[in-house]
Amino acid sequence: MSFLRVENLTCRFGGIVALQDISFSMEKGEILGLMGANGAGKTTLLSLIAGNVAPSAGHILLEGERIDGRSPHRVNGLGVARTFQIVRPFAGMTVLGNVMIGALYGRGRTMSLRHARTQCLEILDEVGLADRRDLPAAALTLAGRKRLEVARALATQPRLLLLDEVLAGLNASEANDALDLIRRLRETRMLSIIIIEHVMKALMRLSHRILVLHDGKKIMDGEPAEVASDPRVIAAYLGEHAHV
Amino acid sequence: MKERALTIVSIIAALALFVGAPQIVNAYWLGVALQLLSGIALTQSWVAFSGLTGYVSLGHAVFYGAGAYVMALLWQSAALWEILVASGFTAAALALLIGYPALRVRGPYFVILTLGLSELCKYVVIAIEAALESSGRLLFDTPDPVFLYYIMLLLAVLATLLTWGLARSRWGAGLRAIREDETAASTVGVPVTFLKIMAFVLSAFIPGVVGAVWVLRTTFFEPMQLFSPTTSFTIVTMAVIGGSDGAPGPIFGAAFIVILSELLWARAPQFYLVLLGILLISFVLFIPRGIYGQLTALAQRRRA
Ligand SMILES: Nc1ncnc2c1ncn2[C@@H]1O[C@H](COP(=O)(O)OP(=O)(O)O)[C@@H](O)[C@H]1O
Ligand SMILES: [Mg+2]
Numbered sequence: 404m405s406f407l408r409v410e411n412l413t414c415r416f417g418g419i420v421a422l423q424d425i426s427f428s429m430e431k432g433e434i435l436g437l438m439g440a441n442g443a444g445k446t447t448l449l450s451l452i453a454g455n456v457a458p459s460a461g462h463i464l465l466e467g468e469r470i471d472g473r474s475p476h477r478v479n480g481l482g483v484a485r486t487f488q489i490v491r492p493f494a495g496m497t498v499l500g501n502v503m504i505g506a507l508y509g510r511g512r513t514m515s516l517r518h519a520r521t522q523c524l525e526i527l528d529e530v531g532l533a534d535r536r537d538l539p540a541a542a543l544t545l546a547g548r549k550r551l552e553v554a555r556a557l558a559t560q561p562r563l564l565l566l567d568e569v570l571a572g573l574n575a576s577e578a579n580d581a582l583d584l585i586r587r588l589r590e591t592r593m594l595s596i597i598i599i600e601h602v603m604k605a606l607m608r609l610s611h612r613i614l615v616l617h618d619g620k621k622i623m624d625g626e627p628a629e630v631a632s633d634p635r636v637i638a639a640y641l642g643e644h645a646h647v
Numbered sequence: 648m649k650e651r652a653l654t655i656v657s658i659i660a661a662l663a664l665f666v667g668a669p670q671i672v673n674a675y676w677l678g679v680a681l682q683l684l685s686g687i688a689l690t691q692s693w694v695a696f697s698g699l700t701g702y703v704s705l706g707h708a709v710f711y712g713a714g715a716y717v718m719a720l721l722w723q724s725a726a727l728w729e730i731l732v733a734s735g736f737t738a739a740a741l742a743l744l745i746g747y748p749a750l751r752v753r754g755p756y757f758v759i760l761t762l763g764l765s766e767l768c769k770y771v772v773i774a775i776e777a778a779l780e781s782s783g784r785l786l787f788d789t790p791d792p793v794f795l796y797y798i799m800l801l802l803a804v805l806a807t808l809l810t811w812g813l814a815r816s817r818w819g820a821g822l823r824a825i826r827e828d829e830t831a832a833s834t835v836g837v838p839v840t841f842l843k844i845m846a847f848v849l850s851a852f853i854p855g856v857v858g859a860v861w862v863l864r865t866t867f868f869e870p871m872q873l874f875s876p877t878t879s880f881t882i883v884t885m886a887v888i889g890g891s892d893g894a895p896g897p898i899f900g901a902a903f904i905v906i907l908s909e910l911l912w913a914r915a916p917q918f919y920l921v922l923l924g925i926l927l928i929s930f931v932l933f934i935p936r937g938i939y940g941q942l943t944a945l946a947q948r949r950r951a
Pocket of ligand 2: 445446447488
């Protein structure tokens with residue numbers, strides 16, 4: 404049985420078909436890269452898996468159990484955590500306070516504030532926000548807020564982590580550190596990860612497999628080398644003149 | 648540390664003052680103290696829900712009125728304590744009924760909906776009373792005002808402890824997350840609907856009991872008066888002026904409004920309402936954290 408299985412997933416927003424008949428599966432411990440131009444439907448796919456949006460058709464199964472159509476907090480309770488591409492910090496709370504919500508209510512929920520605090524201090528250390536823990540989240544830079552998204556998701560103790568363009572806005576060396584962090588997290592926490600990233604090189608290096616979306620449809624999925632040399636992907640990416 | 652000691656000492660002093668008040672002051676000032684305690688109890692309850700979640704309820708008068716109505720109906724047919732508890736539970740049950748549909752909408756829609764539903768309840772009670780051919784209910788042999796004063800003191804203390812405890816609990820953290828970003832909160836596991844409804848129910852209980860005590864004090868139940876939206880407006884004003892992110896704010900807010908109304912109400916009633924409006928708007932625009940929030944911010948800045 405696959406760890407995550409997506410079957411014939413379709414999502415419409417009014418007249419727009421954001422995703423059409425998407426099927427794929429992933430194994431435990433895998434890093435799956437999501438590729439596709441702006442508007443391809445990548446974020447929507449994460450929203451469907453995390454329960455923020457209900458699919459118009461199709462199923463999502465986590466270890467054989469249907470999770471589509473459940474509310475986000477239940478999906479999180481089963482071990483799915485996401486970050487938001489357009490960050491959504493609890494702006495009026497401190498950085499630590501933000502992360503503590505994940506520890507208090509997520510899959511690994513603890514009833515003790517003190518316990519949650521200890522866990523979260525470790526996570527903040529891990530993502531490099533420890534020195535800013537008492538600042539209001541609103542005071543962070545964009546790069547800081549992206550890390551906060553990751554920290555808050557990690558605090559829920561997920562099994563499947565969905566990362567939506569968390570490297571955006573980082574310079575080259577910061578991006579490298581972040582990639583190392585993601586690899587390390589996968590190993591130490593035995594995470595499965597779906598990651599959306601625009602920096603192609605980074606995505607190729609990090610992912611075990613890559614799924615390519617174009618206009619809401621799945622073009623292909625496969626190993627990075629396969630994907631990079633696939634004519635359909637090249638056509639979709641090189642744009643207009645390939646379309647004739 | 649020093650600040651903490653100071654806080655504890657002033658809380659004990661204030662409590663002693665309130666406990667001793669009936670022996671010290673005359674009936675008039677005891678009435679003012681009763682106003683203050685009821686303001687604290689109501690505003691604390693409101694803050695426990697609206698302050699923490701950001702869902703501004705403009706309908707808390709309905710819980711107060713419902714409690715008063717239960718007292719008016721049951722007075723002399725059951726023990727005082729039993730009716731007080733029944734008043735609280737009736738208000739809480741009403742909150743469950745109202746909260747379920749109302750908490751599906753946010754922002755201005757929620758504000759208008761709570762106001763609308765509370766007005767609806769008022770007219771339902773008026774219709775029932777008209778059908779029963781009752782034009783107001785007089786309550787006989789009500790308890791001594793000093794006794795009622797002590798019940799109100801107990802309610803104010805309970806409401807303060809409730810908000811204080813909630814604000815620093817896991818539940819309170821979840822409610823604040825809802826206030827900041829409900830979608831993000833549910834995505835990290837916060838059961839938003841459940842927490843909101845439970846907090847709404849909790850915040851209705853004490854106002855129900857407060858309404859029951861007030862109708863014993865005034866000895867007359869009249870729906871237009873006891874379900875008046877003015878009660879809701881006053882609660883919101885006290886919370887906004889005092890600060891609505893925890894237990895200290897409502898105490899400042901209630902004290903401010905009760906003192907202001909003592910100074911102005913008798914002398915210049917029109918001016919009082921105008922001033923109240925101006926104050927409310929100025930606080931919302933310029934001091935949204937309220938008196939207490941502003942004081943702590945100033946203290947922090949001085950320390951930094
Ligand atoms: N909530 C929404 N309402 C309406 N349309 C939406 C909504 N979310 C996404 N879309 C549309 O769905 C398509 C896919 O968007 P998205 O998943 O954000 O793409 P990507 O993340 O790949 O850039 C776009 O055309 C977008 O405009
Ligand atoms: Mg996107």
